[in-house]
Amino acid sequence: MKYPLIKNNILRQDLDEIIQHLKKDDPILTNGPKVREFEEAWNKWLGTKFSIFVNSGSSANLLSLTLLKIKYPDGGEVIVPPFTWVSDIASVIQCGFTPVFADIDLDTLAMNFNEIKKKVNSKTKAIFLSHIQGLNGISESLLELASSKNIELIEDVCESHGAKHKDIKVGNFGWTSNFSFYYAHHMSTIEGGMISTNNEETYENLRMLRSHGMVREMTNEKYKIKYLKNNNQLNEKFIFFYPAYNFRNTEIGAIMGLSQLKRLDDNIYNRNENFKYFLDKIDQNKYFKDFNLLGSSNYAFNLILNDKDKEYMDRLCSNLEKFGIEFRKGSAGGGNQLRQPYLSNYIKEKEYNDYEVTEHVHFYGMYLGNYPELQKDDIDYIVDKINI
Ligand SMILES: Cc1ncc(COP(=O)(O)O)c(C=O)c1O
Numbered sequence: 446m447k448y449p450l451i452k453n454n455i456l457r458q459d460l461d462e463i464i465q466h467l468k469k470d471d472p473i474l475t476n477g478p479k480v481r482e483f484e485e486a487w488n489k490w491l492g493t494k495f496s497i498f499v500n501s502g503s504s505a506n507l508l509s510l511t512l513l514k515i516k517y518p519d520g521g522e523v524i525v526p527p528f529t530w531v532s533d534i535a536s537v538i539q540c541g542f543t544p545v546f547a548d549i550d551l552d553t554l555a556m557n558f559n560e561i562k563k564k565v566n567s568k569t570k571a572i573f574l575s576h577i578q579g580l581n582g583i584s585e586s587l588l589e590l591a592s593s594k595n596i597e598l599i600e601d602v603c604e605s606h607g608a609k610h611k612d613i614k615v616g617n618f619g620w621t622s623n624f625s626f627y628y629a630h631h632m633s634t635i636e637g638g639m640i641s642t643n644n645e646e647t648y649e650n651l652r653m654l655r656s657h658g659m660v661r662e663m664t665n666e667k668y669k670i671k672y673l674k675n676n677n678q679l680n681e682k683f684i685f686f687y688p689a690y691n692f693r694n695t696e697i698g699a700i701m702g703l704s705q706l707k708r709l710d711d712n713i714y715n716r717n718e719n720f721k722y723f724l725d726k727i728d729q730n731k732y733f734k735d736f737n738l739l740g741s742s743n744y745a746f747n748l749i750l751n752d753k754d755k756e757y758m759d760r761l762c763s764n765l766e767k768f769g770i771e772f773r774k775g776s777a778g779g780g781n782q783l784r785q786p787y788l789s790n791y792i793k794e795k796e797y798n799d800y801e802v803t804e805h806v807h808f809y810g811m812y813l814g815n816y817p818e819l820q821k822d823d824i825d826y827i828v829d830k831i832n833i
Pocket residue numbers: 500501502503504529530532533575576601603604624625626627637638777778
């Protein structure tokens with residue numbers, strides 16, 4: 446591929462930092478002080494009080510929903526977009542909640558506020574918002590709705606590190622917020638993810654859930670004491686309070702994360718500049734250009750046809766293939782999740798038709814790689830193969 450979805454996201458300097466660590470006598474490799482250092486650095490960068498480093502964005506999603514299940518053991522409904530990653534919906538189902546879908550807006554690719562409002566009822570326990578491809582999905586009305594109805598907001602920021610709402614980084618608005626550091630994302634720890642929160646008790650619980658439900662993972666005695674009570678027949682080091690998971694990451698991942706964090710802001714700047722240049726050049730008669738870029742932190746070149754023109758879409762795909770430009774049809778997560786087999790037992794037949802905007806992106810949308818080292822010449826080349 447001349448232009449893959451991502452290039453050189455992990456650099457020599459990241460690997461050298463790891464090698465330095467490995468050269469030490471008997472280096473710690475499992476979750477240890479470097480993980481804590483990375484979590485602290487992440488809090489500083491994001492502006493949150495607490496974070497835990499996990500082994501993927503999907504694990505972060507599952508931990509958030511596991512925590513919701515502890516809060517609401519009888520389950521309930523969680524509002525999710527049909528346009529997101531599989532694990533945003535799978536985690537809802539895995540934790541015994543019912544996913545209720547709200548269609549998206551084209552300009553933010555996030556759930557439309559009125560669609561969310563229509564779906565809220567007494568059974569709604571959370572709104573699980575996805576910030577897609579670097580665009581901010583938060584609005585004041587959404588924050589007001591969630592707080593007035595006492596509904597938890599969970600943010601999926603896996604594709605949008607550094608996006609902002611009113612100058613505050615997204616990931617600060619949710620009860621929990623979930624990030625991915627998978628290879629093609631804004632920064633990478635190979636595999637990896639982070640959950641951030643501003644609530645200390647939530648953080649302490651997440652620490653426990655990340656490590657087999659073990660009480661010893663909690664750092665604050667104030668919260669720990671409640672879990673130790675009535676368990677004095679057990680070794681304090683081995684009290685498994687919840688049936689949980691092992692979602693820990695390692696010192697190696699944390700060293701890479703610390704190294705990557707140093708250039709995250711520069712990379713975001715380059716990606717944003719690239720996207721603006723790209724948008725400026727693509728043919729407005731053919732492509733949707735009115736993305737809401739306020740506070741955005743671009744992840745990929747979004748390309749959505751204005752018209753439902755299958756013949757043009759096919760020609761575009763052939764042209765991109767011919768000239769070695771990698772793309773993902775259907776855009777984030779492959780398009781409309783309601784068309785995926787894993788959901789067939791949970792939704793009504795052909796329910797995917799109810800989500801018109803998502804359906805449009807599913808058939809007439811795609812994304813192409815936008816990585817920091819792309820130059821204007823490269824974008825000109827790509828645009829030339831798009832404006833056909
Ligand atoms: C919106 C969104 N959520 C969650 C994930 C899952 O992250 P991971 O691949 O680290 O499990 C992704 C993955 O790309 C994603 O795009």
